[in-house]
Structures are given as C-alpha cells and as structure tokens.
Amino acid sequence: MGKQLHLNLFIHDTGHHEASWRLPESDPAADLDLAFHQRLTRIAEDAKFDSVFLADSPALWGDPSRRPSGKLEPTVLLAALAAGTTRIGLIATASTSYNEPYNLARRFASLDHLSNGRAGWNIVTTAGDAAARNFGLEGQPLHRTRYERAAEFLEVSTKLWDSWADEALVADKDAGVHADPDRVRPAGHRGRFFQVEGALNVRRSPQGHPLLVQAGSSEDGKEFAARWAEAVFTAQPTLAEGQAFYADVKRRAAAAGRDPDHVKILPGIVPVIGATEAEARELEAELDRLIKPEYAREQLATVLKVDPERLRFDEQLPDDLPTEDEVEGAKSRYTLIVELARRERLTVRELIGRLGGGRGHRTFAGTPVQVADTIQHWFENSAADGFNVMPAVLPSGLEVFVAEVLPILRERGLFRTEYTGTTLRDHYGLPRPADRFALAAAVGGAA
Amino acid sequence: MGKQLHLNLFIHDTGHHEASWRLPESDPAADLDLAFHQRLTRIAEDAKFDSVFLADSPALWGDPSRRPSGKLEPTVLLAALAAGTTRIGLIATASTSYNEPYNLARRFASLDHLSNGRAGWNIVTTAGDAAARNFGLEGQPLHRTRYERAAEFLEVSTKLWDSWADEALVADKDAGVHADPDRVRPAGHRGRFFQVEGALNVRRSPQGHPLLVQAGSSEDGKEFAARWAEAVFTAQPTLAEGQAFYADVKRRAAAAGRDPDHVKILPGIVPVIGATEAEARELEAELDRLIKPEYAREQLATVLKVDPERLRFDEQLPDDLPTEDEVEGAKSRYTLIVELARRERLTVRELIGRLGGGRGHRTFAGTPVQVADTIQHWFENSAADGFNVMPAVLPSGLEVFVAEVLPILRERGLFRTEYTGTTLRDHYGLPRPADRFALAAAVGGAA
Numbered sequence: 058m059g060k061q062l063h064l065n066l067f068i069h070d071t072g073h074h075e076a077s078w079r080l081p082e083s084d085p086a087a088d089l090d091l092a093f094h095q096r097l098t099r100i101a102e103d104a105k106f107d108s109v110f111l112a113d114s115p116a117l118w119g120d121p122s123r124r125p126s127g128k129l130e131p132t133v134l135l136a137a138l139a140a141g142t143t144r145i146g147l148i149a150t151a152s153t154s155y156n157e158p159y160n161l162a163r164r165f166a167s168l169d170h171l172s173n174g175r176a177g178w179n180i181v182t183t184a185g186d187a188a189a190r191n192f193g194l195e196g197q198p199l200h201r202t203r204y205e206r207a208a209e210f211l212e213v214s215t216k217l218w219d220s221w222a223d224e225a226l227v228a229d230k231d232a233g234v235h236a237d238p239d240r241v242r243p244a245g246h247r248g249r250f251f252q253v254e255g256a257l258n259v260r261r262s263p264q265g266h267p268l269l270v271q272a273g274s275s276e277d278g279k280e281f282a283a284r285w286a287e288a289v290f291t292a293q294p295t296l297a298e299g300q301a302f303y304a305d306v307k308r309r310a311a312a313a314g315r316d317p318d319h320v321k322i323l324p325g326i327v328p329v330i331g332a333t334e335a336e337a338r339e340l341e342a343e344l345d346r347l348i349k350p351e352y353a354r355e356q357l358a359t360v361l362k363v364d365p366e367r368l369r370f371d372e373q374l375p376d377d378l379p380t381e382d383e384v385e386g387a388k389s390r391y392t393l394i395v396e397l398a399r400r401e402r403l404t405v406r407e408l409i410g411r412l413g414g415g416r417g418h419r420t421f422a423g424t425p426v427q428v429a430d431t432i433q434h435w436f437e438n439s440a441a442d443g444f445n446v447m448p449a450v451l452p453s454g455l456e457v458f459v460a461e462v463l464p465i466l467r468e469r470g471l472f473r474t475e476y477t478g479t480t481l482r483d484h485y486g487l488p489r490p491a492d493r494f495a496l497a498a499a500v501g502g503a504a
Numbered sequence: 505m506g507k508q509l510h511l512n513l514f515i516h517d518t519g520h521h522e523a524s525w526r527l528p529e530s531d532p533a534a535d536l537d538l539a540f541h542q543r544l545t546r547i548a549e550d551a552k553f554d555s556v557f558l559a560d561s562p563a564l565w566g567d568p569s570r571r572p573s574g575k576l577e578p579t580v581l582l583a584a585l586a587a588g589t590t591r592i593g594l595i596a597t598a599s600t601s602y603n604e605p606y607n608l609a610r611r612f613a614s615l616d617h618l619s620n621g622r623a624g625w626n627i628v629t630t631a632g633d634a635a636a637r638n639f640g641l642e643g644q645p646l647h648r649t650r651y652e653r654a655a656e657f658l659e660v661s662t663k664l665w666d667s668w669a670d671e672a673l674v675a676d677k678d679a680g681v682h683a684d685p686d687r688v689r690p691a692g693h694r695g696r697f698f699q700v701e702g703a704l705n706v707r708r709s710p711q712g713h714p715l716l717v718q719a720g721s722s723e724d725g726k727e728f729a730a731r732w733a734e735a736v737f738t739a740q741p742t743l744a745e746g747q748a749f750y751a752d753v754k755r756r757a758a759a760a761g762r763d764p765d766h767v768k769i770l771p772g773i774v775p776v777i778g779a780t781e782a783e784a785r786e787l788e789a790e791l792d793r794l795i796k797p798e799y800a801r802e803q804l805a806t807v808l809k810v811d812p813e814r815l816r817f818d819e820q821l822p823d824d825l826p827t828e829d830e831v832e833g834a835k836s837r838y839t840l841i842v843e844l845a846r847r848e849r850l851t852v853r854e855l856i857g858r859l860g861g862g863r864g865h866r867t868f869a870g871t872p873v874q875v876a877d878t879i880q881h882w883f884e885n886s887a888a889d890g891f892n893v894m895p896a897v898l899p900s901g902l903e904v905f906v907a908e909v910l911p912i913l914r915e916r917g918l919f920r921t922e923y924t925g926t927t928l929r930d931h932y933g934l935p936r937p938a939d940r941f942a943l944a945a946a947v948g949g950a951a
Contacts, residue, residue, distance in 0.1 A: 076680075078677070078682065079677045079680060080677075081677075083677075085673070085675035085677070085682060086673065086675070089617045089618075089706065089707060090617075091586075091587070091617070091618040095587075114705075115606055115607060115610065115705070116705060117688070117702070117703045117704065117705040118705065120685065121672075121682065121683040121685060121688050122674075122681050122682055122683055122684065122685045123680075123682060124682050125682055126682070126683065126705060127705065127706055127707050128705045128706065129614040129617060129618060129706065130607075130610050130611045130614040130706075132580055133579055133580060133583040133611050133614045133615055133618070134583070134614065134618065136580040136581070136583040136584040137583040137584060137586055137587040137618050138587070139538075139584055140538070140542075140584040140585070140587035140588055141587055141588075155604065155606075155607070156604075156607065157602065157603075157639055159562055159602075159638040159639060160562060160577075160602070160603065163562065163577050164577045164580050167576040167577040167580045167581065168580055170536045170537075170538070170576060171536075171538040171576060171580070171581065171584050187701070190699075190700075190701035191606040191700050191701055191702065192604055192606060192700075193698060193699045193700070194699075225568075226532070226533065227569075228532035228533065230525070230526045230527075230528075230530075230532070233523075233526060233570075233794070233796045233799075234569050235525065235532060235568065235569055235570060235571055235572055235573070236568040236569055236573065237569065238567065238568060238569045241564070241568050251640060252637075252640045252641075253637075253638050253639075253640070254634070254637035254638055255564070255638065256564045257564065258561075258562070258563060258564040258565065258573060258574065258575045259536065259574055259575065259576065259577075260536060260574050347680070349680045352680075
C-alpha cells in the first residue's frame, strides 16, 4: 500500500457556504443540535476519515441575522461525540489568548482519556476585538504578543501533560499505594505570561499529548507551526501556492530539528459535486444566489478594515488597502483575500461569491472524478498530505463526497478502507511523544 | 401523590470511602474511565434519580500515592455522559475563582443545549493554595474576596445566558434572516472583577439558566446560597444540625425575596447497607481497616493547619486550633470536623475513621429499612428536601441502595417511579428563569 491520504471533516453547521442554511434541506437550528453533529461524525467515521474538526472563537462573530451564529463549545461537544464513536479523531479549536493553561491542558487530557486517545487541539491565538472585549480587554493584543503567549502556553501545557509518567499508576491494593509519588512531579513553570505549579490532576493520557494542530499561515503562524504543529490546516487557492506553502512549512520544521514528515499539511477543499460539471456549477450558482450581498460586503469591509461604502459591488478593491504588516488581526486570511481579488481582478461582487463558498479555501465544482483528480494531483505533487474537507452543504455534501469521491480514491489506492490503528496519532502516522521521565532517566537526570 | 424526595448521586470514583479502591471489587483506574462513569449514570437514570454530580478542584489534591487522584474535567465528562442518557440531570462543579465567565457560562449553556436541558452548575470558590498556584497566584485569595468575585461571576453569567431572547431564532429562509438582531444584546458588564461585552455565541438554552447549585456552608456561603442557589449540597452530621441549617437557608432565601421552596436542601448521606445491622457495621469496619492512618493524619493536619506531629492517634485534637474566622480555606468543612471531634470527644484515630467514611457527611450503617427510615425522618422533619447520596463503595453501594432502599421509599410514596418531566429543573420542581427581554418589555423598558 502506497502513501495514504489523510482526510479531516471540518464540521460547520449546515455547511461552509454561508447561505447553505437557506436551502430547503437545511435545519436552521443545526448549529446547536447534538444529533446533527452525531450524524455527521458517524458518517465520517463509517467512511474512515482521520478526524472531525470544529473551529471556534469565544465571541459572537458577525451579524446574527445573517447566518447561524450558535457555537457549542468544542471540547464539550467533542466529548459528547466521543461517546458514540470509537475510532475517529476529534479536533477542537481552543484559544491560547483567552484560556488558562491548567484548565485547557486538563480538558484536552480529559478528552483524550475519555475518547481512548482521539483528542486533537487546533491551537489558535484568536484574532479580533470582539473576543478581547469578552475577557476584560479593550482590544486584541498585538499579533506578535499573541504568538509569544501561545508559545509559552504550549510549553506549560506539555509540562502539565508530562507531569505524570506513563507508568505512574501502581495500584497496589495490598500495600495501599495508588500511584508512585516519584513518578508525579510539578510543572514548576515560571515564565513571562504564566506561573503554573502543577502537577495536573489527570494522569498521562493515551496519546501522551493530544495531536497538535495549527491553522495560521502568517510568518508568526508558520514559525509556530514549525515548532509545535503536527498537522496544519491551510487555505491555498492554487496548486503553485499550495506547493510553496508545503515546502516552506516542511523546510521550517526541518530547520527546527523536527522530522518534516511529522507535520502533515492539509489544505482546505470545498467540493461542490455534480453528476456533470454543469450540474455542479449550477449547484454552486444556486448557493451564490442565496448570498445577501449587503451582509457579505459588511463582513468583507470588517476584515479589510475599510468603510463598507468604499467597496463598490461592480468595481475591484480600492488600491490603498493596508499591508499585512499593518494588520493585527487574522493576517494570513487578510492577505489571502486581497491577493485573490488582485490576482483574478475580481469585482467586489465576484469576490463575495468566491468567499461565500469557501472563505478563501479552494472551492471546486465538478464531477466526482474531477474532484478525485484534483485531490490526487495536489497529493502527488507535494502540495498536500491530505485535505481538510469542507462541504458547502452539510450533511448532503459530505454524503455525496463519501458515496462518489471516496470509492475513486480507494480504487486508486490512495485512501484507507479500514482504520489500522485506534488513536488519532495512529491515523495520521504520528509518533506518541516520549514520556519526559523516561527521557530524563535515559540521560541520567531523572526528576 | 405527596411531596417527593429528591435524590442526587454524588459520583466519586470507586466510592466515598477513601479506602474503597483497595477492595477486591474496585477498579483502581476507574477515576479516568468513561465506561465506569457511564455505568453509574445509567444505574442512576434507570432508578429515576434527579441528577448525578461531580465535585472538582483544578489542582492535584493530596498525596497521589494514597488514593485515586485523577479527575476528568466535569463539564467535559458530563457532556460525554449526556450522549448516552436522556433524562437524568448532570451537575458539574466549576470554580468562579479560576475561570473566566464568558468561557464557563458558554460551556454550561453548551451542556444544557446538548443534553436538552439537563445541565446544573455547582458553584465553588475553590479553597486551597494548590489551586491558586496553578493560576499565577502565590496563595488563595481571601475567603471574602473569593465570594465577592463569585457573586459578580454569577451576575455576568446570567447576563450572558440572557443575552439572547428565547424567541430570537427567526429562521426565515426566504428573507435570509436567521436571528432577530433586536432580540440579541450585549451583556455590557463592567464591574470590579470582570469586563465582559458579550453577547454569548450560544442561544438561550432549554433551561434558560443551568440549575444553580452551591455547597459552602460558611456565613459567606449561606448568604451566597440565599441569593443564587436553587439546590444546596451540605454536610450535616445530626438531625438537629440539619434542621437548623435547613431553617437558616430557607429564612435567608425568603429575606432575599425568593420563594424558600425554590432552594432545595440536600444533605449528604453515606449509606453502608447490610442485610442486618451487624453485617452493615462489619462492612464499615472492613473499609476503616483499609485506611492508612499516617496518610489520613497528614490530610487532617492540612485541613486543620497544624503540624501532623501534634495530632496524636490516641488523643483528642489539640485545644489551641484556630477559629473559623481565622481560616481562609474551606471554612465550613473546617468547622464541621472540629465540632464533630469536640462534640463526640473523638481521638484522632476515631476521627480519621469517621472522616474516611464520609468526610464529615452522615455515614449511616444499617439495614435497608433503617436507611429508609432515616431518610424519611429527615425529610419529614424539615431537615432535607432530598439527599445527596454518597455510596461508600461504587458501583456496588449504589446498586444495593437502588435495589433495597428505593423500593421501600417508593412503597411509602416518597420517591418517583417515573420521571414526570424532561429537564433537570422539572425533576427538582424549579421554575425556568424568565427571559429578561420579556421582563423588560413587560415593564415597558425593552432593551
């Protein structure tokens, strides 16, 4: 069996197209419905996806009249999804800017225990003033500061996950000794952002550490990924850009002393599938017709930090937008949008259509064979180790992908027919981090 | 049908007796095992308990060699338990001292949504320096300060839960309007401890607010309960003390302008059940023999803030212990232990035996009829609206209670045979909090 694709399902209520909730088939209350999320997760597990994933921000994002804005907190939702599944990985987004390391490291260790080794953490620094104002700040901290805090947050978290040795549980009933106290030690962290004594009150979890995922593609984001990420979700609109990003992150990981194969790159793909190409394009057009342009323009103006009045539907973007360096929010998302508009000379109306479909991710309307061809082409040409699958409409877009595209990928030997392991790390072919006690003992410096 | 008892199952790994893990039947890794917790919850749901409950502190508590110290984070664990159950309430402990209101209010709203209205929050301020040192502090904040923060935390949380009107979801697909923006409003909280803009990114949940539970019995604790709590877990060693506490909290609730019947008082009971009284006492003695006295003395010394050497096994407690006013930790637990020892003139060894069984809660060894009689006696003599059931050994102690004691209580018409409602508030006979938008409109001052 040759190299295998990795597939993650990005769950986003009724679908990644912002107007998907307006389709007759869609349940507008799906965003807060456990049964809806259970259904999607079971479809993905039956189809042997590596994982499901939930994005997140601790703030009400955008205008609630426009589209579903409810967000069940991901660690809690994934714990509920763990109970009805046995193999699929469960990746929750959580912010390093608006959590405390002890609480969050503990929740992920708990999720890893109760899912028997299926927890993943998509580490985000959370752009935007709205979130900051829910946590006592007037506005978001600087981009650079957020990443510095994130790096220290990861240092603390790994110390906490490693505060129990794998073999700490003794369970000697006769002697009345539950754990070996010499195999439990404080984190003892004292840094710039955090002072955390430890130890964690959760023993080392099945995966040692949850799978660490990252999705920022700015300079700071890529450096962080090179140091910490084991999987990277990214928006890459063209093969050439995908290849450049892939090479860049792998090179940075190697420079950081890591095995580049231990950082899996998963670009987002928004498949819109039809029996014919024309049918797929008609489905895409139907969705785009449901976008309310005034809403979309306001959202675009927020990201671009310009007055909405300056964005004219039938003209291109203004020439005098700020550079990425001047943006303190979601830098890579900003640059992606501006470059897409400039490269393809899109009007504001055209740009809104493109973003409504995939928010900068690669929207691909075509037949199952065309979608499979694209996936294979990126996979075999050093642009992807797999894909972050973002159906425009859920669950139907997932069902079609599973029924029509996966059999083609399997026929070509590119995707598993059965799980070969039990943990999320097993699925992605990633090693379990060594117990730091064992490491310390090996070099003669045990705790 | 007359007034009905409320029963909560307090889940505490292999049982509330600290040596329970040493019994042959006990799984020493149960503390981190989802299947174990699922089994207990299903037994409790089949038996029509009102709720299950998990205590918590964000710190490794005590010596890990002594007894199981793993604690899955409760909101995450209860979310997993929600998935396999349909009726039983799910009460998680969470700290107001070491969480941010936006994150925690959101997790409880999420749990309430995904359980269809079964979430409860046991509000604690978290005593102890160990927890404080996991969150950047050198030691615990003052008792009074912790309660002041807790009160403001509740103000913010209720504003966030009420930031969406019940009827905010419009879901007009034709017009493209998902929610009515006039029925979503910021929390806009600016206080001493917190500045939280809001709104929440979770719509108002099935219960409006999760059931609010409280368990501190100090002066500050009782005042907080009178203002906020809808159920109170408490340790009351004698009927007279139970009656005094019951009357005190009901009186305070009335003084705070609340219906005293909307504060349910649930003393803890640790039933140790045998076919005969002698058999029950033998089971209790067997458990007490498994306590390691040196460990227990160290733990007692920590609570009493004395040198362990000063606690002599065959003597009573020293006379010069501090008063409750001088203690900044868990005040009511401290007083309970000291008063128990003085009242019954217990030696340190005897005190350890009593605490090992129930940590100050009422341990009751007897036949099923004796246990039922005690429950009925407290219930019918204004000492309890129900009980917090804390089996010394789990799951066996729960199984015996369900099989032997519940049928007697049912025969006497004191406990339900079927659930009559679907939410946790339904089970406890507590009202759903009014939507503040509706309240504001009713007095002509809409948001």
